[in-house]
Amino acid sequence: MRIIGIVAAVAAVGGIVAFALLQNTPAPTVGPLPVAGATPTPAIAETFVAQASPAPSVGAGPAPAAAPFDASPAWESTIDGILRSNVSETQMAQMLINILPTLPEDGQIEAANHIANLLPDSEYNSVRPLLLNSSLPESVLSVFFTDLMNRDDPTKLNAFLDIAQISNHPFQSEALSDLQIYVGDDYGTDWGKWKSAVDQYLKTANAQ
Numbered sequence: 001m002r003i004i005g006i007v008a009a010v011a012a013v014g015g016i017v018a019f020a021l022l023q024n025t026p027a028p029t030v031g032p033l034p035v036a037g038a039t040p041t042p043a044i045a046e047t048f049v050a051q052a053s054p055a056p057s058v059g060a061g062p063a064p065a066a067a068p069f070d071a072s073p074a075w076e077s078t079i080d081g082i083l084r085s086n087v088s089e090t091q092m093a094q095m096l097i098n099i100l101p102t103l104p105e106d107g108q109i110e111a112a113n114h115i116a117n118l119l120p121d122s123e124y125n126s127v128r129p130l131l132l133n134s135s136l137p138e139s140v141l142s143v144f145f146t147d148l149m150n151r152d153d154p155t156k157l158n159a160f161l162d163i164a165q166i167s168n169h170p171f172q173s174e175a176l177s178d179l180q181i182y183v184g185d186d187y188g189t190d191w192g193k194w195k196s197a198v199d200q201y202l203k204t205a206n207a208q
Contacts, residue, residue, distance in 0.1 A: 075106075079096065092118050093118035093123070097126055097130060108140040109143060113143055145174070153202055154202055161191070164176045179198070182198075183198060
């Protein structure tokens with residue numbers, strides 16, 4: 001009987017210990033139950049996009065200023081260069097005479113005006129070939145013909161006589177009219193008489 005009592009006592013103690021252990025053990029965590037037909041949501045990884053910064057300009061300074069656009073024709077620069085050259089006015093005029101046939105009409109007109117202003121009466125023979133060149137534009141010849149009125153009588157009257165003998169010169173009739181005014185007569189196409197009349201006029205004018 002004593003043995004049975006000891007066994008009963010041990011069993012009782014074991015039951016107490018087991019009960020205590022059960023009381024101190026935490027209950028297992030139960031997650032949410034899966035829903036039928038639902039697809040698990042995958043984890044989304046965060047993506048970081050680095051913004052590209054513009055590369056710094058190495059050694060770049062301010063942009064150079066654009067050169068001013070020159071719309072003037074080349075012949076203007078050519079004439080301007082002659083007028084700025086370090087030579088006498090007579091030499092400038094001769095340089096302009098040399099290039100005038102190569103210029104367009106506008107350039108020839110401008111060159112002719114400068115020649116008229118620069119060339120003295122004593123050097124007028126250098127421009128005479130241009131004055132008598134009936135193939136030049138009338139606008140250019142007009143500059144030279146008008147300039148004759150500012151020349152001395154020998155230069156002017158002899159130039160008129162030369163022009164009057166060129167049948168296709170645009171200022172032939174004007175030259176004949178001017179000769180008639182100076183010598184007081186009309187000798188038609190008798191150029192010898194015209195020459196004598198001009199020489200006599202100049203001789204008389206010089207004697208006064």
